Amino acid sequence: MLTYTLRRLLMSIPxxxxxxxxxxxxxxxxxxxxxxxxxxxxxxxxxQQMREALGLGEPWYVRFPLWLNQFFIVEPQYWxxxxxxxxxxxxxxxxxxxxxxxPVFDVIAQRLPQTLWVVAMxxxxxxxxxxxxxxxxxxxxxxxxxxxxxxxxxxxxxxPPFFSGVLLIVxxxxxxxxxxxxxxxxxxxxxxxxxxxxxxxxxMPVMVLAxxxxxxxxxxxxxxxxxxxxxxxxxxxxxxxxxxSVVVMKHVLRNSMIPVVTVIALxxxxxxxxxxxxxxxxxxxxxGQLLIIALQGSDIPMVMTITFLLAVLIVMMNLIxxxxxxxxxxxxxxx
Amino acid sequence: MTEPQSIKPVKPVLTAGDxxxxxxxxxxxxxxxxxxxQFRTHKxxxxxxxxxxxxxxxxxxxxxIWNVDPGKxxxxxxxxxxxxxxxxxxxxxxxxxxxxGTDNLGRDIMANIMQGGRISLAVGWTAMILAVFLGTxxxxxxxxxxxxxxxxMRFTDLxxxxxxxxxxxxxxxxxxxxxxxxxxxxxxxxxxxxLGIGITSWMQTARIVRGDVMALKEREFVLAARSIGTPPHxxxxxxxxxxxxxxxxxxxxxxxxxxxxxxxxxxxLGLGFPSDFPTWGKILFDSVDRxxxxxxxxxxxxxxxxxxxxxxxxxxxxxxxxxxxxxxxx
Numbered sequence: 168m169l170t171y172t173l174r175r176l177l178m179s180i181p182x183x184x185x186x187x188x189x190x191x192x193x194x195x196x197x198x199x200x201x202x203x204x205x206x207x208x209x210x211x212x213x214x215q216q217m218r219e220a221l222g223l224g225e226p227w228y229v230r231f232p233l234w235l236n237q238f239f240i241v242e243p244q245y246w247x248x249x250x251x252x253x254x255x256x257x258x259x260x261x262x263x264x265x266x267x268x269x270p271v272f273d274v275i276a277q278r279l280p281q282t283l284w285v286v287a288m289x290x291x292x293x294x295x296x297x298x299x300x301x302x303x304x305x306x307x308x309x310x311x312x313x314x315x316x317x318x319x320x321x322x323x324x325x326x327p328p329f330f331s332g333v334l335l336i337v338x339x340x341x342x343x344x345x346x347x348x349x350x351x352x353x354x355x356x357x358x359x360x361x362x363x364x365x366x367x368x369x370x371m372p373v374m375v376l377a378x379x380x381x382x383x384x385x386x387x388x389x390x391x392x393x394x395x396x397x398x399x400x401x402x403x404x405x406x407x408x409x410x411x412s413v414v415v416m417k418h419v420l421r422n423s424m425i426p427v428v429t430v431i432a433l434x435x436x437x438x439x440x441x442x443x444x445x446x447x448x449x450x451x452x453x454x455g456q457l458l459i460i461a462l463q464g465s466d467i468p469m470v471m472t473i474t475f476l477l478a479v480l481i482v483m484m485n486l487i488x489x490x491x492x493x494x495x496x497x498x499x500x501x502x
Numbered sequence: 503m504t505e506p507q508s509i510k511p512v513k514p515v516l517t518a519g520d521x522x523x524x525x526x527x528x529x530x531x532x533x534x535x536x537x538x539x540q541f542r543t544h545k546x547x548x549x550x551x552x553x554x555x556x557x558x559x560x561x562x563x564x565x566x567i568w569n570v571d572p573g574k575x576x577x578x579x580x581x582x583x584x585x586x587x588x589x590x591x592x593x594x595x596x597x598x599x600x601x602x603g604t605d606n607l608g609r610d611i612m613a614n615i616m617q618g619g620r621i622s623l624a625v626g627w628t629a630m631i632l633a634v635f636l637g638t639x640x641x642x643x644x645x646x647x648x649x650x651x652x653x654x655m656r657f658t659d660l661x662x663x664x665x666x667x668x669x670x671x672x673x674x675x676x677x678x679x680x681x682x683x684x685x686x687x688x689x690x691x692x693x694x695x696x697l698g699i700g701i702t703s704w705m706q707t708a709r710i711v712r713g714d715v716m717a718l719k720e721r722e723f724v725l726a727a728r729s730i731g732t733p734p735h736x737x738x739x740x741x742x743x744x745x746x747x748x749x750x751x752x753x754x755x756x757x758x759x760x761x762x763x764x765x766x767x768x769x770x771l772g773l774g775f776p777s778d779f780p781t782w783g784k785i786l787f788d789s790v791d792r793x794x795x796x797x798x799x800x801x802x803x804x805x806x807x808x809x810x811x812x813x814x815x816x817x818x819x820x821x822x823x824x825x826x827x828x829x830x831x832x
Contacts, residue, residue, distance in 0.1 A: 182660065182663060185660060186660070186663065186664060189664065190664075190669070190672075193669065193672060193673070193676075194672065194676070321546070321812060321815060321816065321819075322808075322812065324759075324811075324815055325759070325808055325809075325811040325812035325815050326808040326811075326812075327763045327766060327767060327807060327808070327811070329766070329767060329770040329783070329786065329787075329804075330786065330800075330804035330805075330807060330808055333786070333790060333793065333800050333804060334800075334801070334804060336793070337793055337797040337800060337801070341793065341794050341797060342797075436665070440665065440666070440667040440668070443667060443668070443671075443771070444767055444770065444771065447770075447771060448790075458668060458671070459671070459771060462671055462672065462675050462773075463675070465675075470668075470672060473668065474665050474668045474669065474672070477665035477668060478663060478664060478665050481663045481664075481665060482663050485663060
């Protein structure tokens with residue numbers, strides 16, 4: 168298992184390099200100009216100097232290795248320096264945003280907590296709702312509960328987050344005035360009241376994202392439980408006189424969780440994609456909003472870095488899902 | 503303990519070569535009639551088919567009957583509420599000439615939703631056809647020709663590990679101007695969105711088709727066809743494609759649903775069609791700023807998107823059951 172994990176880790180390096188190259192070349196080939204938003208009164212030679220000051224004067228085969236060097240060597244060095252007070256980086260050039268002129272990773276570090284709060288919380292909530300729904304739906308197949316669960320997950324698949332979010336705002340913020348429609352990220356939780364406020368402003372974005380997760384995970388959970396409920400070992404367990412709760416919650420559930428755990432791991436990157444839209448609706452100033460602003464301002468280093476970080480997340484989650492599958496199911500051996 | 507009531511008379515099992523097996527059937531049964539019969543038993547799928555037909559007619563035939571220019575400004579009649587609002591608030595500004603109301607520039611909302619639906623559905627269908635075509639092509643090539651398999655599937659895995667929504671946004675933003683210059687503002691964005699969605703959503707179809715083709719390749723009828731000298735292209739079109747048609751159709755419905763949602767999401771993020779060019783997502787996006795006073799402007803396009811996608815998903819569900827010969831006829 169360890170050799171397999173190491174081999175997959177090594178194999179993910181060329182994959183990531185290729186992805187970085189694809190993203191870089193897409194941004195490079197694209198005719199969008201980071202100077203397009205500058206005033207037209209700037210003379211062409213000054214414009215050329217500004218381009219060179221942004222590091223755009225060199226051809227791509229110089230800039231791409233430079234970016235790789237900055238991303239994989241310089242930035243971790245700064246990170247270690249910050250953590251341990253060492254001086255590995257020695258003032259090396261970091262990845263600088265075109266818009267804010269500050270290091271890209273500093274901006275990302277500022278934005279990450281907001282996104283993580285909303286996204287991670289919604290994923291946990293979504294999974295926690297989905298698992299019981301899936302279990303009961305499978306155990307009572309074709310019952311009213313199962314039909315309702317199927318219908319709700321169908322709605323979760325079909326109603327896009329930009330409509331469910333807006334609909335929730337119309338109902339709960341505009342008509343009933345129960346919940347705030349804008350997520351206040353400057354809010355600090357220090358006592359009970361502020362905690363309640365934090366909960367209230369988190370409910371809607373979290374539920375919008377959780378609906379998508381619930382729809383998907385509960386379907387997988389149900390299908391997986393149904394597969395296992397018909398197995399011979401379930402009949403054996405019942406024949407031995409085990410109580411129904413032990414049969415379902417111990418024997419069947421443990422075996423059914425194997426594929427579901429991998430689905431949960433694989434779903435993590437897509438929830439970050441969904442956060443781009445949800446953050447736009449509830450005005451959360453997280454990573455998704457940062458990406459949109461960077462895109463609109465042709466802030467190439469920022470777009471490149473965020474997109475690549477998402478790619479790293481996808482590749483890592485694929486790896487984790489495969490390794491988890493092997494650990495949880497002893498019948499699967501990759502060697 | 504078996505309850506005596508639950509024992510049912512067992513039907514005699516037909517044995518091979520039983521001449522009476524088909525005696526009850528007086529005519530040959532068409533496979534597609536069987537599929538239709540099974541499809542009709544799925545209530546959700548029938549609702550989906552009904553609604554999809556309705557919305558398609560609404561956006562195609564509708565503008566012929568409701569002959570109002572969606573872009574026509576009528577400042578005097580701006581911010582008209584839909585007529586049903588008058589039932590609740592008798593002093594609301596309503597107008598029978600604009601049954602679903604008008605927006606802040608006096609454009610008729612019903613005409614806009616019809617026009618927007620045309621674009622949304624056109625983008626959805628074209629992008630889906632492109633994605634299914636690409637997916638089937640790559641899946642069949644990878645499944646049939648062993649030499650291409652490794653290369654094509656590695657490529658599919660690579661594309662699957664790209665962050666697709668951010669890349670789609672990048673593509674929208676960066677290639678917008680040259681395509682607009684080349685094909686005109688509307689045509690250019692249409693081509694860009696269809697291409698963008700098409701080339702980012704073929705991977706699942708390719709994987710499914712490859713798996714099925716690889717399984718089919720080992721079957722006897724393929725061996726028989728090869729032994730009489732069938733060339734590869736006819737092998738694919740004649741023997742393999744018809745047999746992978748059902749997974750392709752199911753993934754096509756899923757593709758249509760995702761394409762409609764993706765197009766609306768792009769418009770919602772402000773990176774889709776230009777603002778004077780309505781699509782459902784665009785109307786929704788434009789109405790969000792004023793949804794406190796005019797919630798209906800958000801609800802109608804949103805409902806149109808959601809119900810269309812819901813009905814397409816239900817059709818896919820029904821098709822999956824209807825095309826599966828193990829479920830059909832039970």
